[in-house]
Amino acid sequence: MNKSILITGGAGFIGTNLxxxxxxxGHKVTVIDDYSSGKFKDNHxxxxxxxxxxxxxxxxxxxxxxxxxxxxxxxxxxxxxxxTFRVNVLGTQKVLELARCTGAKVVYAGSSSKWHxxxxxxxxxxxxxxxxxxxxxxxxxxxxxxxxxxxxxxxxNEIIDGDWAAVIGIWRRQVRDGKKITIVGxxxxxxxxxxxxxxxxxxxxxxxxxxxxxDAWELGxxxxxxxxxxxxxxLKRYPHIEAKFLPDQxxxxxxxxRENDDSLKRLNWSPSDKLxxxxxxx
Numbered sequence: 709m710n711k712s713i714l715i716t717g718g719a720g721f722i723g724t725n726l727x728x729x730x731x732x733x734g735h736k737v738t739v740i741d742d743y744s745s746g747k748f749k750d751n752h753x754x755x756x757x758x759x760x761x762x763x764x765x766x767x768x769x770x771x772x773x774x775x776x777x778x779x780x781x782x783x784x785x786x787x788x789x790x791x792t793f794r795v796n797v798l799g800t801q802k803v804l805e806l807a808r809c810t811g812a813k814v815v816y817a818g819s820s821s822k823w824h825x826x827x828x829x830x831x832x833x834x835x836x837x838x839x840x841x842x843x844x845x846x847x848x849x850x851x852x853x854x855x856x857x858x859x860x861x862x863x864x865n866e867i868i869d870g871d872w873a874a875v876i877g878i879w880r881r882q883v884r885d886g887k888k889i890t891i892v893g894x895x896x897x898x899x900x901x902x903x904x905x906x907x908x909x910x911x912x913x914x915x916x917x918x919x920x921x922x923d924a925w926e927l928g929x930x931x932x933x934x935x936x937x938x939x940x941x942x943l944k945r946y947p948h949i950e951a952k953f954l955p956d957q958x959x960x961x962x963x964x965x966r967e968n969d970d971s972l973k974r975l976n977w978s979p980s981d982k983l984x985x986x987x988x989x990x
Contacts, residue, residue: 712736713915714770714812716763716803717777719752720745722817722858724865725904726774727756729912740766745779745872751865763799766806772813772915775803778835782821782959784871785831796834797841804845804853813852815915816842818924820859820900820964829959839924854914854921859928859964863904863986875899875935880990883946893956895936900928900964903986906979913975921970928966929979941987 713730715723718739730737731753738757752758761767763777778796779785785792800816807814819835821828826836839855846853862876869881879889910927913919939951971977 710734710736711771712738712769714738714740714766714768714773716740716766716773716775716799717745718756718774719743719758720776721863721866722861722904722907723774723776724751724753725863725908726776726911727753729908731755733912738768738770740768741777745867745870763795764802766799766802768806769810770812772815773803773807774815774817774911774915775800776817777803778817778838779831779872780819781872781874782829782831783957785829785834786958789830792830792834793837796831797837800838801841804841804851807853808845808849808851813915814842814845814854815911816853816855818855818857820857820926820928820966821961822857822924823964824961828961832959855924856911856914857924857926858907859900859902859926859966861902861904861907862983866904875938876901876987879942883942883949888950888952889939889942890952890954891935891939892954892960895939895951895953896934896962897960898932898934898963898965899938900930900932900966901938901983902927902929902979903982905982906977910971910975910977910979913977917975919974921974925971925975926966926968927971927979928964929981930966930969930972931981932963932965933983938983938987941984945987945990 719741821832867873
């Protein structure tokens with residue numbers, strides 16, 4: 709049965725890929741986005757209804773809400789904690805309240821930063837508080853709320869320009885602009901890089917199955933690479949590039965890695981390592 713679905717932040721990287729999947733499955737898709745983290749208006753999909761609005765003013769009646777809207781990078785959060793908490797905490801509460809009043813199921817985009825000290829950055833704290841609110845609404849109001857923790861997502865439509873780009877996007881921009889690739893710290897920090905197609909497939913299964921997780925669905929490949937190893941992959945694709953090492957940054961985790969297999973077993977989800985193949989395709 710086709711559903712009416714809202715994707716908050718749905719004009720962005722993961723949201724655009726998710727919207728394509730939902731349309732393919734025959735669902736009616738609405739997106740609310742303020743376009744603050746990237747120039748995504750050129751990426752509008754033909755059959756999606758787009759609303760330009762702040763997340764704290766979310767409205768409408770939907771069967772399901774994928775809450776992806778967030779200020780999602782660690783370093784920018786140090787410079788603007790007020791906006792980080794307004795969007796990531798208050799925005800999440802407004803989405804949950806809309807769902808409470810309308811009976812919508814919510815799938816919340818959490819973060820693997822949960823497994824590190826949440827007090828390391830405004831971003832980490834804000835995403836942890838978002839999870840806690842989801843659990844409170846789920847327990848107190850008996851709502852259908854599921855948390856999906858993302859690791860390091862990459863793939864088509866990823867952000868390349870601006871403060872919100874992740875490492876793969878930043879390097880793509882630097883290659884495009886003829887600049888050296890920047891490596892923060894010693895480059896030995898390891899990341900669980902997960903292709904957006906795998907993320908989208910898991911999100912769809914979380915949204916449309918009746919599996920209820922007592923904590924959260926961990927969405928990572930279960931293996932990781934050091935940043936130096938990823939640089940070598942880029943070097944194969946772009947033999948002319950050079951690296952430039954920068955001082956380490958606050959909140960820069962040493963290791964991200966999905967270790968819980970619940971998502972694989974209970975969702976019958978099979979993420980795969982596509983990183984080197986993706987870099988070769990750029």
